[in-house]
Amino acid sequence: MLDFTSALYLGMRHGARQLEAWSALTEGKPAALKEPPGARAVAARLAGLAGCQSGLLFPSTLHLFWDLFCARAADEPIAIHFDAGLYEVGRWGIQRAAAHGVPVHRFAHHDVRALAASLERTPRGRRPIVVTDGGCPRCGQVAPLRRYLERVRARGGYLVVDDTQALGLFGGGGGGSLRRLGIRGPEILWCASLAKGFGVPVAAVAGAAREIAHIEARSDTRVHTSPPSQAVISAAARALTVNSARGPALRSRLARNVQRFRAGLLRLGVRAPGSAYPQVNLPVAAPRKLHARLLRRGVRTVLFRGALGWLLTARHTAADIDEALRALAASLSAP
Known part of the structure; x- marks a missing residue:
């Protein structure tokens, strides 16, 4: 057959004999109490690959998006604007924020004018957060991230990019959409699962050091759920080495x-x-x-x-x- x-686009597979040994899958402690060994180093390598200052590991993009929007909403009023083509997991995080009273708007797929019109609907006093995939496997096109970022900067907001479909495949060194387009900035939060390009079921968020520290401090899943296992962290380290x-x-x-x-x-x-x-x-x-x-x-x-x-x-x-x-x-x- x-x-x-x-x-597993790059064909990466990580057998037990190919990974560094570990004494236990988990230490039984949430990441908020103690970061798993190696997690910081892997997150830093991923952030560097994506062209960002700092990074943080999560067990999955579901954990990541569960935290991301509510972490920001805990400190200031926000409004979310998401691309209609956004992958479902990102939508689940947005739905949680909506349940907490955050205004949510959807704009037409890869349509910069529609985004501009959506941003006009941002309630006064709320910081806009624009959410999109870096690239869309359904239509096969790269999101107009540079133009999205221009609109975000004009409004003093944030651009959240789910780059799962591009990590490992595009950009310098396989760093994804930001590397591919040569864009960066403190307004960008880059998110990705390694489960596709790198063959590892773990996720990361990267961006300006201040923003990553804020997510870490406000994270619910880092308090109430298990962190990535030692096996997964070891596989992620190997994937980055293989990619190099x-x-x-x-x-x-x-x-x-x-x-x-x-x-x-x-x-x-x-x-x-x-x-x-x-x-x-x-x-x-x-x-x-x-x-x-x-x-x-x-x-x-x-x-x-x-x-x-x-x-x-x-x-x-x-x-x-x-x-x-x-x-x-x-x-x-x-x-």
């Missing part, structure tokens, strides 16, 4: 696979949105039927609403991609 459902040593080669291999697959789609007369993202969504009339046909031919894909998703990785070979394209051609032409 050819598998195109894994989001082999990242360029892995990204080059992945880019070739994406290019080969998209070129094959064009030969079949199939067009898919986007260009460089390793998640390729085929808009088809009957995705369930096509998904079933491909399964019978030994190809596993991902079902989305109105689309069939193919997740390409650096581990796929040219032969894998060619075989998958033959199966797709046969499935599309089947009665």
Whole structure:
């Protein structure tokens, strides 16, 4: 079975024998009481990779976003404006803030004018926080972060970027969207899970040292939930080391696979949105039927609403991609 459902885009896998040994998975203490060994060092390395001053680890982006908006709302009135294409986990954090009385506004996907109009609705005396993904795997486009940042700065607000889909894949050294676009500033909070590009189920927030210290001081999950385990921290450290040593080669291999697959789609007369993202969504009339046909031919894909998703990785070979394209051609032409 050819598998195109894994989001381990760079193909990183971290077996137990490849990691530094640990004496216990956890010390039984929340991060607010004692930071797990190695967590500070990994967070600092991630912040540097993303082009930020300081960083902090969380067990997941759910933990991170659960804290992020309410931490700021605890000290000053805020209003949240989020891109309509924002990934669901970020929305869950926004919903918690809304439950605490924070005004929330949604603006059209990647639409700078819509953001400007949304910012006009910010109640007087509230600091605006704009939330977006760095890049969108659904449409395959990079968010207009530079122009979002201009609007944020004009209003004295913050720009929160969920860069999970770009970390490891784009920007200098795989640092993500901020590196890719060459932007930085104290108004930016960069957030990402390492579960895709780096293959580690842990998340980080990075930004100006003052802002990260504020999140740390106000975090609820660092008090009431378990911190990242020693196994996860060790895997994250290894992922950063692998990225330094082999990242360029892995990204080059992945880019070739994406290019080969998209070129094959064009030969079949199939067009898919986007260009460089390793998640390729085929808009088809009957995705369930096509998904079933491909399964019978030994190809596993991902079902989305109105689309069939193919997740390409650096581990796929040219032969894998060619075989998958033959199966797709046969499935599309089947009665």
